[in-house]
Amino acid sequence: MVEFFVAPDDASAGLALRTGPGRAFESLSFGNFDPEEAVVEWECLLVGGNFEELVEAGEPRIVAGQDNDGCVVFAMSPGLSAALADAGHSRLRDVAAEWAQLRAEDGEAIDTEIADAIVSDLADLVSSARRQNQGVYCWVA
DSSP: OEEEEEESSHHHHHTTTTTOOGGGSOEEEEOSSOHHHHHHHHHHHHHOOOHHHHHHTTOSEEEEEOTTSSOEEEEOOHHHHHHHHHOOHHHHHHHHHHHHHHHHHTTOOOOHHHHHHHHHHHHHHHHHHHHTTOEEEEEEO
């Protein structure tokens, strides 16, 4: 289970660790994909940079839980948030198609239309968070 959600700060987001964000936070639920890998790939596609360098720099930043031990909550980087919020629909569609291709190369099939919906819906969530001066986090169970 993957849920991206809006929260005012790391401490508030961390409260979602055991049960997920629920109704306390504006959120989006998605099916089964690796969101930690996805946010780094999206940042590479939208902003540029190198996957390994972003991971070595601590992206995505874990705010609660253990990365290898069940549930985890991580923060979406400010660079990715800004890029998603500022990208137009055609750019988001291109990024979604490139992401689906990357996943296919790794043997993970993600339909291009589903990828487009994920990236577009997430961009809308980020825009909403920015209007509220809040951040976007992800809960993974």
